[in-house]
Amino acid sequence: MDRDKRMSSGLEFLLFLCGLKFSWSCPRDCICYSAPSTVSCQAHNFLTIPDGIPPDSERIFLQNNKIHRLLRGHFSPNTIKLWIYSNNITYIEPSTFHGFTLLEELDLGDNRHLRSLAEDTFRGLRRLNALHLYRCGLTSLPNDIFRGLRNLQYLYLQDNHLKFLQNNTFMDLHNLSHLFLHGNRLWNLQQDTFRGLQALDRLLLHKNQIQWVHRLAFHDLKSLTMLYLFNNSLVELPGQCLDTLPSLEYLRLNDNPWSCDCKALSLWEWLKHFRGSTSSVGCQAPINMVGKDLKELRKEDFSNCSPTVSESRAQTNNLSGTVNPSMNRGVAVGSGGHTHVVHPSRPGPPKNCTKPRNREGKKKGDNEVHHSKEVMADKEDSFPDFSEGGKHDHTSPDGTVTRRKQKCSPRTTVRPPSGVQQANNKAPLSKSLQVQALFVALILTHIDHILH
Numbered sequence: 001m002d003r004d005k006r007m008s009s010g011l012e013f014l015l016f017l018c019g020l021k022f023s024w025s026c027p028r029d030c031i032c033y034s035a036p037s038t039v040s041c042q043a044h045n046f047l048t049i050p051d052g053i054p055p056d057s058e059r060i061f062l063q064n065n066k067i068h069r070l071l072r073g074h075f076s077p078n079t080i081k082l083w084i085y086s087n088n089i090t091y092i093e094p095s096t097f098h099g100f101t102l103l104e105e106l107d108l109g110d111n112r113h114l115r116s117l118a119e120d121t122f123r124g125l126r127r128l129n130a131l132h133l134y135r136c137g138l139t140s141l142p143n144d145i146f147r148g149l150r151n152l153q154y155l156y157l158q159d160n161h162l163k164f165l166q167n168n169t170f171m172d173l174h175n176l177s178h179l180f181l182h183g184n185r186l187w188n189l190q191q192d193t194f195r196g197l198q199a200l201d202r203l204l205l206h207k208n209q210i211q212w213v214h215r216l217a218f219h220d221l222k223s224l225t226m227l228y229l230f231n232n233s234l235v236e237l238p239g240q241c242l243d244t245l246p247s248l249e250y251l252r253l254n255d256n257p258w259s260c261d262c263k264a265l266s267l268w269e270w271l272k273h274f275r276g277s278t279s280s281v282g283c284q285a286p287i288n289m290v291g292k293d294l295k296e297l298r299k300e301d302f303s304n305c306s307p308t309v310s311e312s313r314a315q316t317n318n319l320s321g322t323v324n325p326s327m328n329r330g331v332a333v334g335s336g337g338h339t340h341v342v343h344p345s346r347p348g349p350p351k352n353c354t355k356p357r358n359r360e361g362k363k364k365g366d367n368e369v370h371h372s373k374e375v376m377a378d379k380e381d382s383f384p385d386f387s388e389g390g391k392h393d394h395t396s397p398d399g400t401v402t403r404r405k406q407k408c409s410p411r412t413t414v415r416p417p418s419g420v421q422q423a424n425n426k427a428p429l430s431k432s433l434q435v436q437a438l439f440v441a442l443i444l445t446h447i448d449h450i451l452h
Contacts, residue, residue, distance in 0.1 A: 027041060041060075042064050042083075046066065046067055047068065048067060048068075049062070049074040059079075060079055062082075063085045063086050065086075066087060068090050069090070069093075070096045080102050081103075083105075085111070085132065087110075088111065088113060089108065089113070090115070092121055098120075105128075106132065109134040109156060110136075112137050119145050121145065122149060126148060126150065128149055133156060135158075135159040139161045148172055153177045155180065157181050161185055162186060167195065180204050181205050182204045190217065193217055195220050200223060203227050204228045210229065211232075214241065218245055223247050225248060227248060228252045230253060230255045234253070234258065235257055236259060236267070237267050239268075239271075253278065254282065255282075258294060259284070259286070262302065264294055265305050267294065289301075
């Protein structure tokens with residue numbers, strides 16, 4: 001007895017030296033200590049949750065066992081971190097984590113036979129920051145399974161068997177920054193698949209079976225900087241769906257069966273103006289394009305293609321000389337007929353573009369000088385310079401736009417109607433004015449004679 005007491009005292013002293021306080025209420029074969037209160041029962045071939053876990057435990061580590069069921073009452077709502085990865089869990093009672101308002105990290109990964117979850121499994125976990133559900137054999141996700149998880153930042157769903165994601169599945173995850181969906185069996189991305197993910201920074205979708213992406217699939221992802229779509233089944237990808245990603249910096253599209261015919265024109269146009277980092281986009285069709293990189297193709301390679309929607313609208317407006325704001329908003333035509341996205345100017349009070357009057361009076365030739373300056377301004381600003389290093393709108397990595405500083409838009413020169421001569425100080429007197437002047441001179445010469 002004395003020997004056991006001495007051993008316990010010695011163990012307690014060693015833990016004290018390490019800054020740990022030994023807890024005598026601890027499940028068999030586990031290690032328990034406080035500061036923070038922790039129970040470590042990993043790698044002991046437990047078939048069930050061990051009895052005797054202290055109710056004040058903040059961290060519980062049960063990974064690498066053979067536990068197959070999680071039921072209500074197994075854990076205390078005081079839990080902050082719970083690791084149960086690499087077990088044999090096949091069933092989680094929906095109310096297992098109800099009331100766990102302090103839980104910040106839950107790792108259920110690598111439970112390959114879990115396969116399904118109830119939609120209210122994670123209900124009420126309002127402080128949850130990281131949720132691990134990788135390699136769980138999941139074939140689908142209930143529509144409201146992540147409802148209310150507004151503090152979640154990391155969601156690991158990779159290496160499951162997901163074939164389809166319902167619209168609005170992630171709608172409540174306003175603070176999510178990392179979403180891992182690679183290694184599944186997804187085959188399409190709908191318009192509202194990622195709705196609500198305004199803070200998302202990284203989206204990993206590689207190693208799926210994606211064949212089709214809606215042109216508005218990424219419309220809420222204004223903060224996204226990294227998008228992985230490599231190793232899928234994409235034959236085409238609309239450039240319009242990437243236009244909605246103003247913060248994108250890293251894009252990987254390699255190892256897809258890209259068709260580099262007319263269907264690739266909009267993607268080619270987008271890649272041409274993207275300033276971030278991209279992978280190769282290897283062409284696998286048509287036969288004359290096999291082995292080429294879509295990014296290296298030239299405009300001539302699409303000579304037989306009709307222009308894209310934005311390009312055709314811009315060209316039509318350019319030829320007709322009119323602009324329809326609802327049709328051509330945010331589109332400008334640069335040299336060579338290429339289309340470029342230009343952010344509309346911010347609303348605000350109109351600038352005073354009236355030229356200051358010359359209070360000293362017009363000098364000789366003023367009309368000609370002003371006219372020539374306006375004509376030159378019209379010529380210089382007719383087509384914005386979108387060439388490398390030119391003065392044009394830049395989109396920085398954080399999505400902000402640096403605009404060229406311009407005082408006023410050039411005024412359109414107003415010319416006189418056809419057949420009417422424009423007067424200036426250098427123009428010679430017309431023949432009718434000469435006759436009138438001669439007549440007035442004769443009257444003045446003979447005025448005295450006329451009066452008498």
